[in-house]
Amino acid sequence: MASKPTFYEFFAGGGMARAGLGPGWRCLFANDFDAKKAESYRANWGGEELHVGDVAKITTAQLPGRADLVWASFPCQDLSLAGAGAGLKGERSGSFWPFWALMKGLREEGRAPATIVLENVCGALTSHGGRDFTSICAALAGEGYKFGALVIDAALFLPQSRPRLFIVAVRGDVALPASLNGKGASAPFHTKALQTAQERLPERLKANWLWWSLPQPPLRNASLAQIIEDKPRGVCWHDAAKTQKLLDMMSDVNLAKVEEAKRAGGRIVGTLYRRTRYQNGEKLQRAEARFDDLAGCLRTPAGGSSRQFVLVVEKGKVRSRLISARETARLMGLPEDYILPERYNDAYHLTGDGVVAPVVGHIAAYLIEPLLRAQAVREAA
Secondary structure, eight states: OOSOOEEEEESOTTTHHHHHHOTTSEEEEEEESOHHHHHHHHHHHOSSSEEESOGGGOOGGGSOSOOSEEEEOOOOTTTSTTSOSOGGGSTTGGGHHHHHHHHHHHHHTTOOOSEEEEEEOGGGGTGGGGHHHHHHHHHHHHTTEEEEEEEEEGGGTSSBOOEEEEEEEEETTSOOOGGGEESSOOTTTSOHHHHHHHHHSOHHHHTTBOEEOOOOOOOOOOOHHHHSOSSOSSOOOOOHHHHHHHHHTOOHHHHHHHHHHHHHOSEEEEEEEEEEEEETTEEEEEEEEEOSSOBOOOOOOSSGGGOOEEEEEETTEEEEEEOOHHHHHHHTTOOTTOOOOSSHHHHHHHHHTSOOHHHHHHHIIIIIHHHHHHHHHHHHO
């Protein structure tokens, strides 16, 4: 690859896939429906390649050249555990199909991308009893792609628990290095749920399946304590009464976690979510804490329960506050100079709805780029 490989980024949000791919890649086209996210995209990347609007209204004439990679982190709401279970027929996640119509159109024009990555929540494996995952695989196979999938947890790279599904497809005529195709499932990227979903596929689709093989990243050296600031911008530490209110919402199990952190000494950093639980048929709001050096998965459902709190236990005292916008950006692997929206809710929604940049970089470095290099060698021979 003498020149930079090229990509389209669909459902681009603030361009986190672009951040993960890095300066070695060239964006030809980006799209998102959300005007506020588009403002962040422009602030960080410029707006020359960005088209703001419904993916269903885009035509192939708007897609320049022939991309080496198409990245699509299509909406997860109808596939997630928190969603209503509409799956690929839902209003949000169903936007996969007009996106895929564009991919079909590119193939008909002789411009099918060499590789495609589809990113979503792991619920896509089990939605509608696995039928949605089968539908995606059938769509890929129908356009001449071979494909496999990986479940990658951001916790391998950053202190955030965020497992996500990455379906990686390669055009059937692209040279496939043997080192990238394993003989079967392997840890940690081929989970039991993924293996079950693959086993459910019809034989005609299994014939196109690839067990992608890529290395684990080095041991994570970024800790949650390093990301959390004593003097954050945009949020304030709670007074003692607000902190006590959160503690009063904890079950005995969660209070025991706080007491254990007190006994440990030093500065212990944890996070907390408020969740609705049922006890004896009654709906209760509980505060659930963790002190395992991982933040909970950033998420964006409506309502205050989606907001994550920081807990700091030091010298026998507990402090609490909302996690800051910059801290959420760090948990997504974005650089310190990444420009965030000024409003807290907009920034939280942007980061919580994105793809973790270092995970994108890992897939690109150890899977997509080797595929493209092998294809370039083959074409030059």
